[in-house]
Each structure stands twice: as C-alpha cells, then as structure tokens.
Amino acid sequence: MSSSSFDFDNLFSLCDDINLQNKCDQYFILHDNIMEEIMPSLSQIDQYQLQTLSNNNSIQKSQRLNLECRVCGASARGYNFDQITCESCKAFFRRNALRDMSQLKCRYYGHCDITIGTRRQCAYCRLKKCFDIKMRKDWIRTDEEKKTRYLRRLTKEQKKTNDQQSLITLPINLQKKKHLMLTSKNREFVVKPIYKMSHFGCNHILHDADRILLNNINNAYQLVINKNDYSYINKYTSSTSLLQFMNDDIIMYESLINFFKLIPEFKQLDIHDQIILIKSNFINIIHLHHTIIHNFQDCSNLGKRISEWIGKDFHDQMLRTRQYFYRFMNYPLLLKLTLIVFIFSVNLSASYDDNQFYEYKNQKILYEFQNFYTTILWRYLNYLFDEKQAIQAMEIIVLQILRYQLLVVTLENYLRQNPDCHKFHSLIQSIFGLT
Numbered sequence: 001m002s003s004s005s006f007d008f009d010n011l012f013s014l015c016d017d018i019n020l021q022n023k024c025d026q027y028f029i030l031h032d033n034i035m036e037e038i039m040p041s042l043s044q045i046d047q048y049q050l051q052t053l054s055n056n057n058s059i060q061k062s063q064r065l066n067l068e069c070r071v072c073g074a075s076a077r078g079y080n081f082d083q084i085t086c087e088s089c090k091a092f093f094r095r096n097a098l099r100d101m102s103q104l105k106c107r108y109y110g111h112c113d114i115t116i117g118t119r120r121q122c123a124y125c126r127l128k129k130c131f132d133i134k135m136r137k138d139w140i141r142t143d144e145e146k147k148t149r150y151l152r153r154l155t156k157e158q159k160k161t162n163d164q165q166s167l168i169t170l171p172i173n174l175q176k177k178k179h180l181m182l183t184s185k186n187r188e189f190v191v192k193p194i195y196k197m198s199h200f201g202c203n204h205i206l207h208d209a210d211r212i213l214l215n216n217i218n219n220a221y222q223l224v225i226n227k228n229d230y231s232y233i234n235k236y237t238s239s240t241s242l243l244q245f246m247n248d249d250i251i252m253y254e255s256l257i258n259f260f261k262l263i264p265e266f267k268q269l270d271i272h273d274q275i276i277l278i279k280s281n282f283i284n285i286i287h288l289h290h291t292i293i294h295n296f297q298d299c300s301n302l303g304k305r306i307s308e309w310i311g312k313d314f315h316d317q318m319l320r321t322r323q324y325f326y327r328f329m330n331y332p333l334l335l336k337l338t339l340i341v342f343i344f345s346v347n348l349s350a351s352y353d354d355n356q357f358y359e360y361k362n363q364k365i366l367y368e369f370q371n372f373y374t375t376i377l378w379r380y381l382n383y384l385f386d387e388k389q390a391i392q393a394m395e396i397i398v399l400q401i402l403r404y405q406l407l408v409v410t411l412e413n414y415l416r417q418n419p420d421c422h423k424f425h426s427l428i429q430s431i432f433g434l435t
Contacts, residue, residue, distance in 0.1 A: 070133050071126065072119040079212050082136040088119065093130050097137035101127060145205055206383045213376060214333060220262040221292075221336050228255050230293050236301045242309045243420045245302075250425045253282070256289045260343055265369040269362060276358040277343055277366075282431050283412075284405045285342050288335050291322055296329035298322075310414050314407065321403045324396055331384055337377045338397055344370035 067076040069086035080090035081097075104124035106112060112125035119126055131137075141149070206214075232248045257278060260266045266274065298319065307315040328334045344366050360366060381390035412432055415421055421434050429435045 069116075071129050072114050072116045074116040079215060080135075081139045082211070082215055083130075083133050085135070089126070089130070092119075092123075092126060093135055093137075094140055096123065096127050097130065097135070097140060099127075139211060148205065206379065210376060210379055214337075214380065217263075217336055217340070218333055221259055224255050224259045224262065225293060227258075233294070233299055233302060236305055238304075238308075240305055241420075242305075242418065243423055245305065245309075246415075246428050247423075247425045250427055252286060252289055252293065253427055253431065256282070256286060256339070259339070263340060265372070266340075266343065269365070273360050273362055273366065276360060277345075279431060279433075280358060281343050281345050283408050284401060285339055287318070287322060287404055288325065288339055291325050292332050292335050296326045296332075310411065314410055317403075318407055321400050321407065324400045327396070328393070334377070334380065334384075334393070334397075337373065337380065338401075341370060341373045341377055342401060344373065346370075 067078070067084055068074070069076040069089055070083050071085055071089040074086040074088065076084045076086045078084065081093055085093070101124065104127065106122050106124040108122070108125075110125060110128065112118065112122040114122070114126050114129050228251050230251065232251070236245065260274075260278075266277075269277075303315055303319065306318070325335060346360060346363055346366050378390070378394065381393050384390075385393060415424070415432055415434060421429070424432075424434065426435075
C-alpha cells in the first residue's frame, strides 16, 4: 500500500466507480422520494440548508423509465417483494406466491422463456422465475396487515375531511390562519418522527417505505464489499507485523467509506462535515464492518497476532465485545443500519482528547438524519423481535459501541507509541490522529 501524503478532500472528491454508482442510484431512487416527505423543506432549514434534491428530478425520472422488470423484462417503476418488477408481475406474484407449485404444470418441462409477450402463457415458469430471483413471499401482507393499513388510511382521510369541513364554516381570514396552523403542525410531525409516532414502541409491521429503504441499504453494502478481496485476513503468520496488518486493513477502511458515500443523506452533507464524521466516528464502528465481512466468525490467526502486538487482555476484551454482536448473525442488516446510525453521531466519544470535538456546518441536519435512521433501526428491531427483545437488542448495540470506544483509546495510545507509526498508510494515520 502506498503511504504517500493523504488528503481527505481528495478521497471524497474522487469520482466513484460509474457502474457501482449507477446501480446504487437505481436502488435509491424511491428512497429520495421518501426522504422528501420526511425531511423539512429547504426554506425551513435556513443555515443548515442541504443541496436541493429537485435538481436531480430529471435524472430520477429518466432512471425510473429505464427500470426493467427482472421477471419479464417489461418497464418497471420500483421494488415489489424485494425485486424490481412491473405491475403485472407484482400482481401475479401476490396472487400465486402462496400457492402449492405442484398444482401448476408446465407443458415444456419448466423451461419456458418468460418475456413480456409470453408471461401469461405459463404460470409455473413465471412463478418459478419469481422465486429464482429471490422475490419474497413473506412480504405479502396478511389480511390483518391489510385491514390495519386500510383503517389507518381511512382514519387519515376522515381527519382530512373533518379539517376541511371545519374550515368551510370559518370566515376567509380565519380559514387561511387555521390552514397555516394545520400545515405547520403536520410539518412538525414529519420532521421529528422518532418522538411523534404513536406506534413507535409497538410497531411489528414493516411498511413499504421501510422495506424499500432496508433493501437499498443491503444492496448498497453488497455492491461495495463485492469489489474487494478480504482474504488477506486469513493469511497472517507468526512473522506478520502490526505495520503489515494495519496497511493491509486499509481495504476495510476504504470500503466502509465507499459504503457511506452511497447513502443519500451522507452524500447530501457538506464535504467538510463528511470528513469530520469520518475522523470522529470511524474507528468506533469499523469493528462492526469487520464482523459483517468475516461473517460473524472469529479469526484465530489474527487473534493470536493481536495478543502478541498489543496484549492478551486487549484481545480478550475486543473478542468479548465482538461476540455480543454474534447474536445478530442471522440479521446482519441490523449491523449495517447501526453503521449508518453511528456515523451521524456528533461529538460522541469516550476519548479524553478535547481536540476531537469539531465544529460542524450542518449540525442540526446531522441530528435529523441520525434520528431518522434510529427510527428505522427501532422499527426493524420490533419487526424481528417482541418489544422486550427489541429493547434488549438496542441496549446491546449501544453499550457495545461504547465499549469499543474505550478499547479504541487503548489502541490509539499503543499506535502512537509504536516506532513504525509513521510508516502506517496515510489514511490510517489521519483517522487515528497520528499525524
């Protein structure tokens, strides 16, 4: 690895891989629409103003037109049951996914080519292709979920009707005043959903917007890690030095940075704030990235080397902290969400170094983004577990992140005293404050 002078500005100004960026933009086109409804308008943000999303409307419309159904190849508008499909295949899957496939027959032994012209000719092969591309039948709403959704929409429409009727009985000037009050109240509601949502503590249903966002995050993460070879971690021997490990591990750091660069909210931030968030939060969460990449497995070779380099007690504490997260091995998306939640942390650290408390240009919007993703994390926890287990899971996540912070202080002190610290890759030196 090159150890030439490192500049964060250069890292964030580099043009992303075109194919990677195009794929990720395709995953997030619907998410941008969701965020426009949740976040306050630009005129409300004032000095915490974001770059406008409306400048990208024409690009997003073009992307929507270019989406192709993965089942039949027809034009598609977005995700349905965890895959990009047209409305016809969406409806077909909803009607047939829960059927016993043995009841369906194919005249050509299951080898029909499903296209926009042939999709209606063989239900067996069409459904088989839906399952082959991993469409999720568990995402089909139950009758209870449909009823809950209908009642919620009915209540919302009734409230809107009542508000409109109450306006009719008022003089014109009072109508305008009340309309502004209602608009302001509704806007306040969506700006801070983490505190305002009445079903926050007992929501066991993932809505379409949540499913789309979670799927986008998962796909963006997978796109990034597929570009790198992490096999180096299993090749260490007793002669491997800490310097070699730290410089090899730059792959982990760069891949996580590239993941954050694909998150729409992170991309919208001022470059100054992006750099500060990386500098102040990165080393406290990089271990979660390691855990996911290593598929929740202990790396025995690396563990022995860490015990030799830094100390057995440090390795034992790091292993114990990491193993707390192993209980989520069936739900790696939880840790991917946790990475996003904590990258938006502002001046949160167990370190004693006062110099790390930075001034942000858009601090208010960082809180908004973190609240938004914390809400998504909490909903997902409640979807996976009962309320008590969800609370316990949240406690584990927060407490172990704090434990990582304390262990990182030990690691930072050790690296500063290492005679080879000036030979570490420049990105490592910058993140650990060794320069």
